[in-house]
Amino acid sequence: MSSSTESVLTQLRKGVLEYCVLASLRAGPAYGLELAGRLAQHPTLLASEGTLYPLLARLRKQGWVTTSWQESTSGPPRRYYELSPDGTSALETFLATWGPFSHDVTFLLEES
Amino acid sequence: MSTERTTMTHPLIDAYLTDLERALADADPRERAETLTTVREHISESVGDAPDGARVAQTLTDLGPVELIAAEATPATPPGARAGTGTPAPAADRDLWVPRVALTAAVLSVPLVVLNFLLAAPIALACLVVAIVYLRRRSPQRGLLQATLVASGLTLLATFALLVTHVLAAPNEAGAASPHAGQTVSAAAPLG
Numbered sequence: 001m002s003s004s005t006e007s008v009l010t011q012l013r014k015g016v017l018e019y020c021v022l023a024s025l026r027a028g029p030a031y032g033l034e035l036a037g038r039l040a041q042h043p044t045l046l047a048s049e050g051t052l053y054p055l056l057a058r059l060r061k062q063g064w065v066t067t068s069w070q071e072s073t074s075g076p077p078r079r080y081y082e083l084s085p086d087g088t089s090a091l092e093t094f095l096a097t098w099g100p101f102s103h104d105v106t107f108l109l110e111e112s
Numbered sequence: 113m114s115t116e117r118t119t120m121t122h123p124l125i126d127a128y129l130t131d132l133e134r135a136l137a138d139a140d141p142r143e144r145a146e147t148l149t150t151v152r153e154h155i156s157e158s159v160g161d162a163p164d165g166a167r168v169a170q171t172l173t174d175l176g177p178v179e180l181i182a183a184e185a186t187p188a189t190p191p192g193a194r195a196g197t198g199t200p201a202p203a204a205d206r207d208l209w210v211p212r213v214a215l216t217a218a219v220l221s222v223p224l225v226v227l228n229f230l231l232a233a234p235i236a237l238a239c240l241v242v243a244i245v246y247l248r249r250r251s252p253q254r255g256l257l258q259a260t261l262v263a264s265g266l267t268l269l270a271t272f273a274l275l276v277t278h279v280l281a282a283p284n285e286a287g288a289a290s291p292h293a294g295q296t297v298s299a300a301a302p303l304g
Contacts (some may be wrong), residue, residue, distance in 0.1 A: 031149050033157045040174075048176020048183075049130075050151060055187035056138070057146035075160070080152060 001035060009044055019056055019094040020045055022064060022087050029068070030058070031078040064090055122163045125155055128172050135178040139185035147185060151175065210255040213244040218263035225270040236267035 024030070024038045035056075036049040044053060061067045066089030069077045083091070130291060136144040158171040175181070218239035224232035243260040 030152045031157070033299065036154065036174075047180050048174065050178075050181040051156070051184040052176035053147045053150045053154070054143055054181060056150065057143040058186060060146070061142060075157070078157070 006047070011049070013045070013047070017045060018059060018064075019091055019098075021052070021055060021059065022056075022083060022091040022094075025065065025081060025083040025087075026066040026091070028072075029082040031070075031080050035081060059087065122159070122165075122168050122174065124165070124172060125159070125163065128155075128178065129174075132178040132181060135182035136185055138188055139182060140188050143185045147181065151181070152298050201234040210242060211260065213245055214239045215256045215260045215263065218243075218260045222263055222270070225267055225274065227272045229274050232267050233271040236264040237270070239264040240268065252292075 014082065020042075021035070025034060031082065036046070036052050036055065039046050039052065040049060042108075056065065060067060064082045064084055066084050067079050067081055070080050072078050129137055129148065129152060133144075133148055136147060139147070139237070150251050154175065155168075158174075160168050216220040217235055221232040221239065239260050243257045243264065246263075247254065
């Protein structure tokens with residue numbers, strides 16, 4: 001990926017990626033590696049898997065996700081991330097805004 | 113429930129986590145601590161209890177450069193508030209008035225060249241230096257500073273042109289003032 005493409009993506013991820021993380025938790029709680037795997041399926045979202053962790057720390061600080069420990073069948077307990085009621089509400093607000101916003105952007109880009 | 117994970121022992125992992133801790137030095141303390149812990153958990157989960165070199169290398173590659181991770185973290189203090197309490201406001205005031213004063217002086221130095229270029233040149237030079245310093249500091253008054261550069265540059269160019277003119281004109285003026293100057297020198301030469 002060229003450096004200019006990466007710099008555009010860096011700007012686009014700001015303000016969007018945290019909602020993608022919240023959206024990926026709608027299906028249910030997930031531990032870090034699992035969540036990184038889910039997001040890594042969409043190569044434009046994460047610059048690297050490690051960048052997910054400061055974001056998760058921030059989301060937890062904001063109260064949009066909560067964490068809990070759950071036993072694992074294959075090793076030590078895992079830290080699971082779960083969408084909180086505030087996080088669900090923030091995601092709904094984002095979804096309501098994102099639709100018209102992305103529509104406007106797409107329209108303008110295609111018109112140009 | 114115990115949340116302790118098996119301690120991973122691999123030099124690449126230790127080096128990576130040390131680098132990450134260093135890269136996160138300026139991050140919000142809570143985010144830094146949590147990021148370090150969760151990245152360690154990610155590695156532990158990915159490589160298992162008996163990490164082999166290839167698996168470790170792949171995991172660290174997927175995690176990405178530590179600088180990239182640190183760039184995602186919130187800074188401990190907002191940019192601009194790092195100079196300490198009290199100092200940002202005066203610095204902001206200075207950023208406002210210095211470019212204006214410099215521009216005024218630089219503009220005034222342009223007509224002053226005609227009156228006294230020996231006075232105008234140092235003023236223009238000072239304005240030029242101030243403009244360059246503030247532009248390098250990424251002052252918000254970029255337009256004023258660029259105008260200062262232009263005005264002071266004009267003054268310095270005009271000063272240079274006047275100096276060149278004076279130097280070129282000097283022998284002619286000397287010759288005109290003393291038509292026998294050459295003879296005087298040649299007459300005086302044998303005495304030296």
